[in-house]
Amino acid sequence: MDNSYNFTELENKWQKKWEEEEIYKTENTEDSEKYYVLEMFPYPSGDLHMGHVRVYSIGDVIARYWSMKQYDVLHPMGWDAFGLPAENAAIKHGNIHPREWTWDNISRMKKQLKRLGLSYDWDREVTTADPDYYRWTQWFFLQMFKHDLAYRDESPVNWCPGCETVLANEQVIDNACERCDSEVEERELEQWFFKITDYAERLLQDHELLDWPERVKEMQKNWIGKSEGTIINFPVRGRNKNLEVFTTRPDTIYGATFMALAPEHPLVEELAASSEKEEEIYEFVERAKKRKKEERTSPESEKNGIFTGSYALNPMTGRDIPILIADFVLMSYGTGAIMSVPAHDQRDYDFAQKYDLPIRVVIQPEDREEKLTTEELDEAYEESGVLINSEKFNGLTTEKAVAEIAEEMEKRDIGYRETNYSLRDWLISRQRYWGAPIPVVYCDKCGIVPVPEEELPVELPHDVEFTPDGESPLGKVEDFVNTSCPECGHPAHRETDTMDTFVDSSWYFLRYIDPHNEELPFSPEKAEDWFPVDQYVGGIEHAILHLLYARYFTKVVYDMDMILDSEPFSNLLPQGMVLKDGAKMSKSRGNVVDPENIMAEYGADTARLFILFASPPEKDLEWDDEGVAGAERFLNRIWRLVNENIEFLNDVSTADLEVQSLEGPGKDLYRKLHETIKKVSADIGQRQTLNTAISAIMELYNEVSSYLQNTGKQELNYPLVKMTVKKTLLLLAPFAPHITEELWDRMNQKGSIHNQEWPDYSEQALQRDEVTVVIQINGKVRDKIQVRPGLGEDELIEKAKKRDQVQKYVSEKEIIKTIVVPDKLINLVVK
RNA sequence: GCGAAGGUGGCGGAACUGGCAGACGCGCUAGAUUUAGGAUCUAGUGGUCUCUACCGUGCGGGUUCGAAUCCCGCCCUUCGCACCA
Numbered sequence: 001m002d003n004s005y006n007f008t009e010l011e012n013k014w015q016k017k018w019e020e021e022e023i024y025k026t027e028n029t030e031d032s033e034k035y036y037v038l039e040m041f042p043y044p045s046g047d048l049h050m051g052h053v054r055v056y057s058i059g060d061v062i063a064r065y066w067s068m069k070q071y072d073v074l075h076p077m078g079w080d081a082f083g084l085p086a087e088n089a090a091i092k093h094g095n096i097h098p099r100e101w102t103w104d105n106i107s108r109m110k111k112q113l114k115r116l117g118l119s120y121d122w123d124r125e126v127t128t129a130d131p132d133y134y135r136w137t138q139w140f141f142l143q144m145f146k147h148d149l150a151y152r153d154e155s156p157v158n159w160c161p162g163c164e165t166v167l168a169n170e171q172v173i174d175n176a177c178e179r180c181d182s183e184v185e186e187r188e189l190e191q192w193f194f195k196i197t198d199y200a201e202r203l204l205q206d207h208e209l210l211d212w213p214e215r216v217k218e219m220q221k222n223w224i225g226k227s228e229g230t231i232i233n234f235p236v237r238g239r240n241k242n243l244e245v246f247t248t249r250p251d252t253i254y255g256a257t258f259m260a261l262a263p264e265h266p267l268v269e270e271l272a273a274s275s276e277k278e279e280e281i282y283e284f285v286e287r288a289k290k291r292k293k294e295e296r297t298s299p300e301s302e303k304n305g306i307f308t309g310s311y312a313l314n315p316m317t318g319r320d321i322p323i324l325i326a327d328f329v330l331m332s333y334g335t336g337a338i339m340s341v342p343a344h345d346q347r348d349y350d351f352a353q354k355y356d357l358p359i360r361v362v363i364q365p366e367d368r369e370e371k372l373t374t375e376e377l378d379e380a381y382e383e384s385g386v387l388i389n390s391e392k393f394n395g396l397t398t399e400k401a402v403a404e405i406a407e408e409m410e411k412r413d414i415g416y417r418e419t420n421y422s423l424r425d426w427l428i429s430r431q432r433y434w435g436a437p438i439p440v441v442y443c444d445k446c447g448i449v450p451v452p453e454e455e456l457p458v459e460l461p462h463d464v465e466f467t468p469d470g471e472s473p474l475g476k477v478e479d480f481v482n483t484s485c486p487e488c489g490h491p492a493h494r495e496t497d498t499m500d501t502f503v504d505s506s507w508y509f510l511r512y513i514d515p516h517n518e519e520l521p522f523s524p525e526k527a528e529d530w531f532p533v534d535q536y537v538g539g540i541e542h543a544i545l546h547l548l549y550a551r552y553f554t555k556v557v558y559d560m561d562m563i564l565d566s567e568p569f570s571n572l573l574p575q576g577m578v579l580k581d582g583a584k585m586s587k588s589r590g591n592v593v594d595p596e597n598i599m600a601e602y603g604a605d606t607a608r609l610f611i612l613f614a615s616p617p618e619k620d621l622e623w624d625d626e627g628v629a630g631a632e633r634f635l636n637r638i639w640r641l642v643n644e645n646i647e648f649l650n651d652v653s654t655a656d657l658e659v660q661s662l663e664g665p666g667k668d669l670y671r672k673l674h675e676t677i678k679k680v681s682a683d684i685g686q687r688q689t690l691n692t693a694i695s696a697i698m699e700l701y702n703e704v705s706s707y708l709q710n711t712g713k714q715e716l717n718y719p720l721v722k723m724t725v726k727k728t729l730l731l732l733a734p735f736a737p738h739i740t741e742e743l744w745d746r747m748n749q750k751g752s753i754h755n756q757e758w759p760d761y762s763e764q765a766l767q768r769d770e771v772t773v774v775i776q777i778n779g780k781v782r783d784k785i786q787v788r789p790g791l792g793e794d795e796l797i798e799k800a801k802k803r804d805q806v807q808k809y810v811s812e813k814e815i816i817k818t819i820v821v822p823d824k825l826i827n828l829v830v831k
Numbered sequence: 832g833c834g835a836a837g838g839u840g841g842c843g844g845a846a847c848u849g850g851c852a853g854a855c856g857c858g859c860u861a862g863a864u865u866u867a868g869g870a871u872c873u874a875g876u877g878g879u880c881u882c883u884a885c886c887g888u889g890c891g892g893g894u895u896c897g898a899a900u901c902c903c904g905c906c907c908u909u910c911g912c913a914c915c916a
Binding site: 004213214222227229246247248260301329330333345543544613614616621624626630634636682687697709772778784816817824827829 | 832834835836837842843844845847850851854855856857858869870871872873895896897909910911912913914915916
């Protein structure tokens with residue numbers, strides 16, 4: 001008998017057979033519950049990497065488990081196929097079209113995925129770059145437009161000079177492009193936006209409904225950036241105008257000693273025009289605008305300002321306060337203007353010191369007797385306390401004052417309470433070729449006209465010069481641009497920008513539900529059967545981008561009454577990275593492990609088993625060649641366990657197993673089997689610690705193996721071994737689908753192992769005849785005794801006291817306390 | 832600076848409800864088998880040691896009969912946020 005098995009031959013054989021017999025076709029039966037397992041679909045870069053192997057293996061185990069639990073499982077796969085790399089590759093290689101490049105990559109990656117033996121229903125494959133798909137992406141755009149959620153606006157936007165396109169705020173990390181790392185510039189452009197800000201509150205509130213890791217919710221919460229405060233109107237002196245500011249601390253209004261405008265604030269020009277130092281002010285504003293955003297928004301950087309020459313009126317005190325322009329004030333947050341309270345805000349304090357502006361204390365610690373003075377401060381007092389120097393509000397606590405002052409302002413029509421979010425609307429226009437065209441026509445007469453639904457898709461023309469030059473490539477295709485207005489029929493031109501690829505991936509999980517529907521993106525009836533996704537698996541890098549956009553889209557679709565749930569992913573499992581030598585795999589580091597090589601050398605089952613065993617799914621995983629060899633050894637042992645005993649495994653029947661008469665090692669083995677079933681089920685189904693599930697199966701193998709070794713041929717309980725082996729294979733099937741299928745077949749079992757029912761455990765089988773009770777003296781383990789379970793406390797203590805080990809410690813001392821945990825532990829406290 | 836997660840043998844990790852720390856695997860040591868092995872099997876493997884005990888889960892304290900697990904303080908690592916008014 002060979003020590004190892006020919007995995008290549010065997011894996012090919014079963015993959016072919018599974019495909020022929022369509023064993024992974026999605027079923028929707030009346031009386032079964034559904035389970036929708038989804039892993040984030042890949043960008044078809046052309047090559048599978050270890051990160052892919054990890055996510056898809058995790059998802060596959062979960063899908064196979066629920067399927068064996070007799071759920072109707074939806075487990076689909078597709079391609080996030082639009083995007084820049086296709087264009088860049090085409091530019092680089094000169095003669096290959098993005099479409100060709102993408103489709104070639106898809107077919108290559110599909111082969112690689114199939115080689116992993118994943119249980120996908122490929123009939124539901126979805127490709128976002130396919131007109132049959134993006135037609136519906138465009139359809140959603142039109143719905144957004146209809147519901148006033150898509151709008152065109154001119155505003156300062158992020159421009160990536162590397163990618164030669166604009167980016168959404170979410171795609172800018174530390175002022176650099178998320179894709180290519182180029183430093184992002186600000187440009188004033190007219191672009192399409194989705195109104196995600198309308199949904200800010202719901203996106204925040206509905207976190208409650210989600211079984212997601214706290215840190216992911218926290219990241220989204222930070223991004224949305226809710227803060228509750230008050231908008232206050234400061235009249236500008238000598239003008240019939242108000243200066244609006246947003247503050248979370250209206251209680252400090254009596255301490256506001258100056259106003260600060262963002263350099264981009266619309267009032268700047270007007271105020272400057274009437275100042276003697278007009279030139280100087282413009283110079284300052286220009287300088288501030290040129291200052292890098294990064295520099296301007298870092299807490300450490302120097303704050304600069306200039307006086308406008310104008311004054312505002314503090315609406316509570318009636319006092320004049322100067323209006324300045326300050327580069328630390330951001331136009332993009334609040335109203336772009338602030339009231340500055342140097343005594344109680346560190347930034348304002350630093351600024352006031354630098355420009356010699358008055359500082360007025362209005363809050364002091366509650367326990368303080370005499371008044372806190374400006375002279376005593378060497379930094380801002382930002383904590384809460386009680387109000388002073390605030391007229392009728394003196395003595396109120398911060399908390400009360402915030403409410404009462406806001407109320408008073410509302411009454412006197414000076415201000416009103418408002419909630420601010422730092423979330424901005426989602427900029428979806430891209431000046432690139434390889435994306436879904438935005439389905440809009442511009443007509444001189446009718447203005448912006450959406451393309452009628454029945455004319456979708458607006459197809460992406462094939463022959464395009466797409467070398468980026470900052471202009472949309474589609475703009476150079478006359479056949480595409482020139483069209484007629486859908487409303488008046490006059491000549492008109494098409495929108496030439498394409499949509500952000502995150503739009504494509506914001507609804508793909510809905511298309512899987514009904515991928516061939518030609519009337520609608522999906523039918524609401526089918527969505528009722530399958531939506532939402534029960535388990536979503538994917539990388540944490542999408543914590544904000546994709547996951548937030550997908551949630552937003554889902555809420556919009558929910559508001560359109562097409563689905564019954566307003567959240568797409570009930571459960572989220574963000575898997576960790578695959579590392580090599582302690583670092584992320586990368587070509588430049590030269591530490592890349594190629595899945596193709598691993599599969600060729602060890603086979604898919606081994607690769608899957610190792611990657612799932614080495615670490616719990618959420619943690620980073622260190623790739624270890626020796627560890628892979630260990631996984632292979634284990635599968636070889638299983639192989640031999642069946643093949644070396646194949647004769648009796650085929651001869652005996654598990655029906656002959658008499659559970660009642662089991663005793664000794666046989667009974668122990670039987671109990672271990674049931675313990676393992678219990679543990680593996682919980683580890684996959686509830687805890688999602690696939691590594692410990694595999695450990696448990698290994699332990700079970702070790703038990704069978706030593707039972708076989710240590711029991712004489714006469715005493716061996718053959719039906720018991722057969723039962724154990726069969727169930728071991730069933731437990732292992734989700735992890736190593738090929739080898740278990742082959743061995744199942746060799747044991748002459750009917751049907752695919754993957755269509756079998758997941759084994760159940762019996763409570764009775766878990767019962768022990770004897771339990772080990774630990775005896776501690778003063779909390780230290782000194783002895784152990786075997787007793788029957790449920791033995792009374794007194795008897796246990798009696799037994800324990802008789803032990804030599806115990807006598808040694810107890811004989812000349814006094815027992816002052818005994819603690820008994822039945823069936824587990826006795827602790828004797830002696831003095 | 833704020834927030835979150837984490838720190839356990841030589842390594843990856845386990846300990847799920849406060850109750851035997853180190854399951855399972857890798858590596859290592861010895862032996863068996865073999866022409867040979869980087870194959871397979873068996874046994875051992877936290878440290879110290881006066882050989883039956885002591886020490887041991889980042890560090891220091893506390894609660895408890897009993898702490899990797901709970902509480903307080905500190906250190907370190909990773910991630911996220913950060914002039915958000």
